[in-house]
Amino acid sequence: MDHARFAECLSDHSAMARAALLDWLPRGDPDRHLYGPMRSFIEASGKGLRPALVLATCRAFGGDPQDALISAAALELLHNAFLVHDDIEDESEFRRGQPCMHTTLGVPLAVNVGDAMQTMALRLVRRNAERLPPAVAVRVLDEFDHMLVQSIEGQAMELGWIRDNDMAVSPQDYLRMTLKKTCWYSFIHPCRIGAVIARPQGCDLDAFNAFGFYLGAAFQIQDDVLNLVGDQDKYGKEIGGDLYEGKRTLMLARLFHHADPGERQTLSRFLATRRQERDAHSVAWVMQRLDHYACIDYARKAAGELIGAARIAFDIAYAGASGEDKDFIGYLIDYVVARNS
Amino acid sequence: MDHARFAECLSDHSAMARAALLDWLPRGDPDRHLYGPMRSFIEASGKGLRPALVLATCRAFGGDPQDALISAAALELLHNAFLVHDDIEDESEFRRGQPCMHTTLGVPLAVNVGDAMQTMALRLVRRNAERLPPAVAVRVLDEFDHMLVQSIEGQAMELGWIRDNDMAVSPQDYLRMTLKKTCWYSFIHPCRIGAVIARPQGCDLDAFNAFGFYLGAAFQIQDDVLNLVGDQDKYGKEIGGDLYEGKRTLMLARLFHHADPGERQTLSRFLATRRQERDAHSVAWVMQRLDHYACIDYARKAAGELIGAARIAFDIAYAGASGEDKDFIGYLIDYVVARNS
Numbered sequence: 001m002d003h004a005r006f007a008e009c010l011s012d013h014s015a016m017a018r019a020a021l022l023d024w025l026p027r028g029d030p031d032r033h034l035y036g037p038m039r040s041f042i043e044a045s046g047k048g049l050r051p052a053l054v055l056a057t058c059r060a061f062g063g064d065p066q067d068a069l070i071s072a073a074a075l076e077l078l079h080n081a082f083l084v085h086d087d088i089e090d091e092s093e094f095r096r097g098q099p100c101m102h103t104t105l106g107v108p109l110a111v112n113v114g115d116a117m118q119t120m121a122l123r124l125v126r127r128n129a130e131r132l133p134p135a136v137a138v139r140v141l142d143e144f145d146h147m148l149v150q151s152i153e154g155q156a157m158e159l160g161w162i163r164d165n166d167m168a169v170s171p172q173d174y175l176r177m178t179l180k181k182t183c184w185y186s187f188i189h190p191c192r193i194g195a196v197i198a199r200p201q202g203c204d205l206d207a208f209n210a211f212g213f214y215l216g217a218a219f220q221i222q223d224d225v226l227n228l229v230g231d232q233d234k235y236g237k238e239i240g241g242d243l244y245e246g247k248r249t250l251m252l253a254r255l256f257h258h259a260d261p262g263e264r265q266t267l268s269r270f271l272a273t274r275r276q277e278r279d280a281h282s283v284a285w286v287m288q289r290l291d292h293y294a295c296i297d298y299a300r301k302a303a304g305e306l307i308g309a310a311r312i313a314f315d316i317a318y319a320g321a322s323g324e325d326k327d328f329i330g331y332l333i334d335y336v337v338a339r340n341s
Numbered sequence: 342m343d344h345a346r347f348a349e350c351l352s353d354h355s356a357m358a359r360a361a362l363l364d365w366l367p368r369g370d371p372d373r374h375l376y377g378p379m380r381s382f383i384e385a386s387g388k389g390l391r392p393a394l395v396l397a398t399c400r401a402f403g404g405d406p407q408d409a410l411i412s413a414a415a416l417e418l419l420h421n422a423f424l425v426h427d428d429i430e431d432e433s434e435f436r437r438g439q440p441c442m443h444t445t446l447g448v449p450l451a452v453n454v455g456d457a458m459q460t461m462a463l464r465l466v467r468r469n470a471e472r473l474p475p476a477v478a479v480r481v482l483d484e485f486d487h488m489l490v491q492s493i494e495g496q497a498m499e500l501g502w503i504r505d506n507d508m509a510v511s512p513q514d515y516l517r518m519t520l521k522k523t524c525w526y527s528f529i530h531p532c533r534i535g536a537v538i539a540r541p542q543g544c545d546l547d548a549f550n551a552f553g554f555y556l557g558a559a560f561q562i563q564d565d566v567l568n569l570v571g572d573q574d575k576y577g578k579e580i581g582g583d584l585y586e587g588k589r590t591l592m593l594a595r596l597f598h599h600a601d602p603g604e605r606q607t608l609s610r611f612l613a614t615r616r617q618e619r620d621a622h623s624v625a626w627v628m629q630r631l632d633h634y635a636c637i638d639y640a641r642k643a644a645g646e647l648i649g650a651a652r653i654a655f656d657i658a659y660a661g662a663s664g665e666d667k668d669f670i671g672y673l674i675d676y677v678v679a680r681n682s
Contacts, residue, residue: 029494030494030497030498030501032501033497033498033500033501033504034493034494034497034501085452085453085456088448088449088452089448089449089450089452089453090449091449105504106500106504107429107430107448108429108430108431108432108500108503108504109430109497109500109501109504111426111429111430111452111455112426112430112493112496112497112500113497114452114456115426115455115456115459115493116490116493116494116497118456118459118460119459119486119489119490119493120490122463122486123486123490126482126486129479138470141467145460145463145464145467148460149457149460149461149464152375152453152456152457152460153370153371153375153457155453156371156374156375156450156453156454156457157371157374159374159447159449159450159453160371160373160374160375160450162449163374163446163447163449163450
C-alpha cells in the first residue's frame, strides 16, 4: 500500500463514520448553546483515525463494516467529548487551527456540551442492540465502559502531576499514564471492538492490548514531539503549547532526570508559574535545556522502538486477518511516527 | 405521618443507598486526584431525596427495595456528578457549607471527577442486568439515558440565558427549563424507576410525569426563594448566590416583566457584569426591586399552586400504591415547600 491509497482508505472510513454520526446527532433546540456547537465541532473534526481503526479491523477479520458503523461513530463522538473537556482542563487555546470551544462559547457551556457528547456517545453505542446479537452488543458496551474509565484515570494522573508540580515523573510513569489516557480509547479498544464484531467467538482480543499500547505510546510521543517542533499550520495547535500547559511528556521526564540542581530549581519555578504568566523567554530556556540533554532525540528513538514492537505485535494480533484493510493498519504503524500533523 | 417519622424514613432510605454506593465505588489509584475526592464528595452529600423517592416508590407499589437499590445508588451518584459540573458552570463558591470541589481541587481535576462520576453512575446502573429481568434492566437504562439528556438540555437553556444576558425569559420559559433541568432527574424518573422495578407491567409510568413536574417545579422555586431569603447555615450555599450568578429564576422573570425602562437598563447592566465584579450594593438594589414588585410572594404563591396540583397528580399516579412509603411521598409534597434547607 502506498501513501496515496492509505490516505484514501483513511478518508473513506472516517467519512463513513462521520456521515453516520452527523446523520444521527440531534438537531434543534437548544440549538445555539448545545446541538449547534456540537455539530460544528464534529464537522471540523480531524483525521478520524479511531473510527477507521474500528472499521478496518472489522473488515480485515471478515466482518461487515456496516455492523461496526454505530461503534465507529460513537467512538468518534466520545473522542470529541474528551477533546472539549481536555481543552478546558489544559486551558488550551487552539484546536484544529480554530479557537477552542470554551474560548468561543465560554467554559460553562463547553463543559455542558462535553457532557452531552459523552451521553450521546453512550446512547448511540446502545443502538448496537438493534443490529448485533445481544451478547455482542453488551460486549461492545463493556469495551466502551472500560475505555471511559481508563481515559478518565489517565487524565487524573496527568492533571494531578501538573497540579502538584510533580518533578519525579519518570519515563515509566509517563508510559503508564499514556496507556490509560491515550492507548485504550485510541488504539486498543478500536481494534478490539472491530474484531469482536467481526468474530464474536474466534478472536483473542487481548492480543490487541500489546499492539495498541506500543502503537498508542509511539503516537502520543510523536504528538508531544510535534507539539514542540511541528509546523503550527499543519499541526493545528499552538507550538510549544504543552510547555505552557506544564504537561509531563517523555522529554520532560528525561529532563527531570538529567537536570542539575540549579536547572531543576529554574524548571520547577517555570512549571509552578500560572500558564498565562509563562513567557516566551522561559519557554525558550526549557527548549534549550531539552535540546542540551537530547530529550527530543531520546523521545524520537523511544517512539521508533515502540513502533518496532508494534510491528511484531501486529503480526500476532492480526495473524487471522487479511486483505487491504490489514495492509491499511500495517501502513498506519509507520504513518504514526512519520506524520507531521 | 408526622415530621419525625418522615425524617426517619428519608434518612433510612438515603443511608441505604449511600452505603451501597460507597461500598461499590472504587478505592485506590488515582486516589488523591480522582477516587478520593469523589468519595469525600459523596460522603458529604445531602438529604438523599432522589434515592429515597426511588426506594419508597418501589416499596409503595409492592416491590422489594433491594431490587431498586442499584438504581437508587446510581441516581445519587449521577446527581453528585451534576453538582460538581454545575458548580463549575455557575462559578459557585460553596456547597453543603464547604468550598466547592473546583475551588479546592482546581477546575481541571473537578471537570474530570464529574466525568468519572457520570461514567461510574452508568457503569453501576448497568449492573441491574445481574439482578433484574433483562427487559426491566434495559428499561431502567432508558430512563437514565432520558434523564441525562433532559438535564443537559435544561442546563444549556439556563447557561445560554446567562451568557446572552437574556431579559426576555418569561415564567413559561422558566418552567420549561426547570422541567428539563430539575424535574426529570430529581422527581419524574426516580418515581418511574421505582415503579417499573416493582411492577414491570401493570404501571402507567406517564402518570408520574405530571406529578414529578408539579413537585419538581415547586421544589426548584422554593430552592430559588431559599437562595434569596434563606439562612446560610441551614441552606449550605451563599445567600443571594443566584443573583451573583445571574440565574434566571421565576422571581427575576417577573421582575423582567414589570420593571420600567430605567430599571431594565440598570438590571441589564448588573446582569452583564462579570460575577466577580458584582457588588453587594447592586445585589441589594435588585433585592429591593424584587421586593417592590412582590416577586418573592409571587414565587411562593406559584409554588403553593404547583403543590396543590402535585397533590391531585399524586392521588392519580399512586392510586395503585399503599403503605407507609406512600405516606412518606405524600408528606414529601408538603415538605418540599415547608423546608428551610
